Amino acid sequence: MDKKKISLVSLGHLSCDINGGALPAVLPFLRTHYGLSYQATGGLMFAYSCLSSIIQPLFGLMADRLSKPWLIPLGVFLAGIGLTAVGFMSxxxxxxxxxxxxxxxxxxxxxxxxxxxNKVSGESKGTGMSIFSIGGNTGFVVGPLLATFFLTMFGMPGMVIFGLLGTVMASILLLLIMRMVAPEAAAAAQRTAQAAYGQPKNVEKAHSANAADSTGKSGEDAVLQNNWREFSKLTGAIITRSVLFIGFNTFIPLYWVSGFGQSKAAGAVALTVFCTFGVLSNILGGVLADKYGFRAIVRLAFALVTPVVLAFSLMPNLYAAYAMLPLLGFVLYVPFSSLVVLGQTYLAKNIGFASGVTLGLATSLGGVFAPVLGWVADNHGLPRTFQCLALVALVGTIFAFTLRKDEEGKKAGKTA
Structure with a gap:
């Protein structure tokens, strides 16, 4: 595993997801400022989630056909600038x-x-994907605190902080990533030039092997095969986790404000507690997955999620609800890296597309259901909304327990 490169892309993940993490903490301010209903507030989460989840697999297909590392800093830049613009719209x-x-x-x-x-993780894909995911998870932890501080201090214009951070980080990432890929590009150009003038067959074969190593595409692709049946079941589990994740990410701050009479800052703190324990659980999940298998970790998390979500909806007071946040963070975050790696295993020929689906759905598609959850909250209260999420969790458990074993999925990816 190339620790330098995996750390760099994890930093990019943090810089991107700090914006998605901040959005739920921004929603109470927008709701107060514009007098929005829960349903309209959920609609703003829908705006972020729908575009992200629908477009992301398409960009994944593009990444499979032709890698474009500069999309990493471009994505960070747009994510930050878009959120900054929120503070200046009327x-x-x-x-x-x-x-x-x-x-x-x-x-x-x-x-x-x-x-x-995935490329730079080597054989430690569970740990590598956890490190990558830690960046995004940390963004979801830092985002609410950053948004609450700047909105409290400066009002809606305080949103400019996200554009500044996005621009600075995108510039740094662009310079570093281009510096990393420059040697590979130069080597590829040299091989092309040598091929144009002709060379011994054994040298051509050596260069061909090197090219395959640097691009991740080789003769092995001819024997790799996608397992769409298992990937479809995995996607079902991911969608349910996404609904749960976005549901709690959106409504925990609102629940603290309207349900327990706390300040907006207290709502942001509750969200941070939830996400902090989630980050720690994600690290643990990656390490355990490398040891016990990705499918085992997914099944463990989904076996626990329904009772934990139901228990949270029944908590009688603020302190009991606080006590449930670490458990919520554990069951929702511990399977994250395992779900991503399983997706890349089942679609061994299209890792970019698999990543677009698993990461896009895992972090975004649940937002499509946010207006529905908002309608339930408007008409029946937030506790009833959380009980609906418990039913969603039960559906996810069914999908999780029908997945094939890790070893079978890997074998299908390598030999089928």
Whole structure:
């Protein structure tokens, strides 16, 4: 595993997802400022999530055909600029569009970032993908705190911090990534020039092997095969986890404010507690997956998620709800890297597309259901919304327990 490169792309992941992490903490401010309903507030989450989740697999297909590392810094830049624009818009639909641009930035970043992480992780793909995911998870931890601080201090213009951070980080990433890929590009150009003038067959074979190593495409691709049946079941599990993740990410701050009468800052703190334990659980999940198997970790998490979500909805007071946040973080984050690696295993020929689906759905598609959850909250209260999420979790458990064993999936990817 190339620790330098995996750390770099993890930093990019943090810079991208700090915007998606900040959005739920921004929603209470927007709701108060514009007098929005829960359903309209959920619609803003839909703007970010829908564009990100739908477009992301398309960018994944592009990454499979022709790697474009510069999409990593471009995605970071758009994600930050889009969120900054929210602070300077005067209408609901303008805010909706600005949040959508931020979602497009996330869609650009994730497939290429995950493909890059898979390539440099070597044999330790569970650990490598966990390190990559830690960046995004940390963004979801830092984002709410950053948004709350700057919105409290400066009002809506305080959103400019995200554009500044995105621009600075995108510039750094562009310079470093281009420096990393320059030697590979030069070597490829040299091989092309040598081939044009002719050379011994054994040298051509050696160069061909080197080219395959540097691009990740080789003769092995001819024997790799996609397992769409298992990937479809995995996608079902990922969609349910996505609905749960976005549901709690969106409504935990609102629950603290409207359900327990706490301040917006307290709501951001609750979200940070949830995400912090999630980051720690993600690290643990990657290490355990390398030891016990990706499928085992997914099954463990989904076996626990329904009772934990149901218990959270029944908590009688603020302190009991706080006590449940670490458990929620554990069950929702511990399978994250395993889900991504399983997707890359089942679609061995299209790792970029698999990453676009798993990362796009895992972090975004749940937002498509946010307006529905908002309608439930408007008409029946937030506790009932969380109980609906418990039913969603049960569906995910069914999908998780029908997945093939890790070894079978890997074998299908290598030999089928």
């Amino acid at each position: 209408s609901y639909w303008a805010i909706f569009a600005a949040i959508g641009i931020s979602g497009v930035g996330a869609a650009l970043f994730h497939p290429e970032g995950a493909r890059f992480a």
